[in-house]
Amino acid sequence: MTFRLTRDDRIIAVKIVAVYSLFGGLWIYLSDSILGLLVQNPDTMTRIATFKGFLFIATTAALLYYLIGRYIYRLGESNRQIAASEEDLRSLLELMPVGVAWSDQTGAIKYINHTFTENFGYTISEIPTIDEWFAKAYPDPDYRNEVVAMWSDHIAKYVTNGTPVPPLNVKVTCGDDTVRHIVINTQPSLTRTLVIFTDITDHESQQEELIKKQKLESIGVLAGGIAHDFNNILTAILGNISFAGLFIKPDHKAAVPLLQAEKAAKRAAELAHQLLTFAKGGQPVTSSIAPLQLVEESLALVLHGSNAQSRLDVSEKLHNIEADAGQISQAFNNLIINAIQAMPGGGTITIRAANATIEENNPYELQPGAYVRFVFTDEGCGIPAINLKNIFDPYFTTKSGGSGLGLASVQSIIKKHGGYIGVRSTVGRGTTFELLLPACIESVPDEIPNPAQTRVNSVDSKPGTPVLVMDDEEMILELVEAMLEELGYKATICKNGEEAVSLYKSAFERGTPYSIVIMDLTIPGGLGGKEAAAQILAIDSNACLIVSSGYSNDPIISDFRHFGFAAAAIKPYSVSEISDVLSRLLGSQRHS
CATH class of the missing domain: 3.40.50.2300 (Response regulator)
Known part of the structure; x- marks a missing residue:
């Protein structure tokens, strides 16, 4: 049987052997010398030697008991201290805001902390080995092979050259099939491999939102300039078309083409107006508006001529909203148009409106206060998850002939009003948009002011x-x-x-x-x-x-x-x- 001793263990073993050898040597030498001087009878000498042997065995046994017992006691104290330290370490690891796991040399996972289970949804019984963890965390075989190859290569370099294992950025699939962006830090040792999992998903989302906001601001500056110049050109086009119409009779052959050209120019003007929604300086000029009137006008305008139906569910004493009537109408129109396009075979658009109170530290990142919640639900085809995160991006569209500005305009308008817009969708069942707009509590007239167009x-x-x-x-x-x-x-x-x-x-x-x-x-x-x-x-x-x-x-x-x-x-x-x-x-x- 072979075994390895540490330096401290070897010193203790040498001490025990040295003490035993010294005591045994002195006993044999001194006892024999003294007996030789004192006893001359051989029989007596034999009996004394036998007694001396038993005494030596008893004495050395007592000495060994003391020495070995002392060593075992100290070893037990050390083990107890190690166990206590490890328990303290586990308690500390349980409180850490990052996932922690370690495995032994055979690849068996010996420990995962509470944050690991909470973040990823796996217990140690579900991932008893590193291979099991890899299979569940990286279900795509190609991606799994890529991650395992990088990780194994880093471990091999550490073992060979002592090169520190660099952090690894990976996408981990959790127990509920969600995907988290994780930074993995690995620290191998002689007997175990410690891995720390830092979840940066929220940070990445915030960074993406910041980048998206900066992009929208850049698009806004560009869109504002383009739309302004575009409208100037359209003024000349639309003005000249309508001006030419003054000089021909209604039954003239050119009347219909001129009318179609005028309609096309007005459609282009609507597109320019949507572009202006992103422009700096295009902030809403708000007043107290009755939201029910806006919803009803949008439904009447957009549903006319379609095969879709509507259902309104509005709470009593619905607050007015602090809004720009024109911009909010545009947002409602775009949502209803989107719903109709999602139901080419017809269906029902349900619009709910109710008062809402938003508290501090809310998930919508809104200022606390009174709001009006609008929920637009259709019975359409739904939006695939892969497209859902992009639907508010300017120029993103899956529709033939779509501009990709409708929902982007809606989000821009709602954000500029200090509100919130969210979406959830199930393929084959429909889509729901949720809006929150600041409420106006004061008692005010319900009519929508329109000073620019008073007839x-x-x-x-x-x-x-x-x-x-x-x-x-x-x-x-x-x-x-x-x-x-x-x-x-x-x-x-x-x-x-x-x-x-x-x-x-x-x-x-x-x-x-x-x-x-x-x-x-x-x-x-x-x-x-x-x-x-x-x-x-x-x-x-x-x-x-x-x-x-x-x-x-x-x-x-x-x-x-x-x-x-x-x-x-x-x-x-x-x-x-x-x-x-x-x-x-x-x-x-x-x-x-």
């Missing part, structure tokens, strides 16, 4: 009514000038705010001020509509000003009266739309 009876203009138009786009100036001249107005055009202020001041001092001034909001490198309006109103507090912009989401457009404007003309606009705005304002002036 009054159309009033024909007097021939030659002077109108000043300011815009930096030459093609828009020429188009609007031609439109106004055809409608009977006398148009004066200019390219920036400085010119507009100068022209208005001169006309005012002559006693012939312009009846209406149409001003573009944004003039690159020049005085824009907001600043020019302030200067004109300083000259004539009764000036009638219209703000015009391709930035339909600009707060000045939504709250134009606050900045001194009488109306807003959102680009792109047709000849009939600009005519209606002018007629309303002139009619208001005459009635006043």
